Amino acid sequence: MFYLDGDADLDTPQEGWGVLDSCGVAHLLGDGDPQLAALRPDGPLLDAGSLVLFGFHPAQLSAGQWRRYASRDLYGVPVTDITAGTAGRRATQALARLRDKDVLVCHLDVDVIDYARFPLADCPRYHGGLSLSDTFDALQAAAGHPGLACLTLTEVNPDHDPTGELTSQLVSRWSAAVAAGIQC
Numbered sequence: 001m002f003y004l005d006g007d008a009d010l011d012t013p014q015e016g017w018g019v020l021d022s023c024g025v026a027h028l029l030g031d032g033d034p035q036l037a038a039l040r041p042d043g044p045l046l047d048a049g050s051l052v053l054f055g056f057h058p059a060q061l062s063a064g065q066w067r068r069y070a071s072r073d074l075y076g077v078p079v080t081d082i083t084a085g086t087a088g089r090r091a092t093q094a095l096a097r098l099r100d101k102d103v104l105v106c107h108l109d110v111d112v113i114d115y116a117r118f119p120l121a122d123c124p125r126y127h128g129g130l131s132l133s134d135t136f137d138a139l140q141a142a143a144g145h146p147g148l149a150c151l152t153l154t155e156v157n158p159d160h161d162p163t164g165e166l167t168s169q170l171v172s173r174w175s176a177a178v179a180a181g182i183q184c
Contacts (some may be wrong), residue, residue: 001028001051002095002104002142004135006111006125008056008076010065021155025051031068048072050101052094054138055079055087055112055130079112079129087130088137095141105150106142108135110170120166122157132169136177143181151178 003009009024012032016022026032029051030044037044053076061069069076077094098104111121114129130138142148153174161167 001046002091002098002106002145003051003053004055004091004107004112004138004142005053005109006055006057006079006113006121006129007060007109008053008065008069008074010061010068012064012068015064016062025053026068029068029072031072048074050098052076052097054091054094055082055135057125057127057129059127060125082130082134084131084134087134088141091138091141092144095145098145102147103149104142104145104147105152106139106145106148107152107154108139108174110153110155118166118170120156120160120170122155122160132173136173139174140177140181143178148182 003025007022009022010026011022012026013023023032027036028044028046029048030037039045051074053074056076056078058078058080075094075097077090082090111123111125112130113121113135114131115121115124115126118132156167156170158167
């Protein structure tokens with residue numbers, strides 16, 4: 001899974017916000033709600049070696065999330081390590097860790113995009129994020145993975161876009177990046 005998100009979503013219901021959305025990765029790794037962890041009887045839905053966290057902001061991780069990140073030996077590229085104009089290259093490097101995977105799920109949460117420049121995310125982040133170009137360069141790299149099986153686009157809040165202009169731009173650029181990646 002290539003997890004392109006402003007958050008690492010490593011909270012658990014007992015720690016942090018406890019909101020299901022902020023617990024998504026923890027649940028997949030088997031650290032969240034025991035009923036969700038038991039969806040796959042032979043172990044968690046996702047092993048740590050099959051996950052790349054990309055674009056999260058380190059300030060978003062609580063102490064508990066950092067503990068889970070370290071104890072699971074997770075791999076991530078925080079937004080603070082991505083120089084403007086390099087996200088496509090950095091994503092390609094990160095995706096090399098998943099080269100041997102037969103299937104790739106690419107998750108894109110709009111809160112990875114700098115809210116000050118593109119205010120469409122449901123939960124705004126005010127400490128920066130990726131530019132639109134960098135976001136879609138990273139998405140294009142993921143779409144080029146030969147095992148691409150699923151794409152998700154989350155956290156779009158239409159109330160932040162009364163004219164629909166931002167949503168239209170998001171969908172157009174998302175589609176173009178996926179198409180360009182698949183053609184590679």
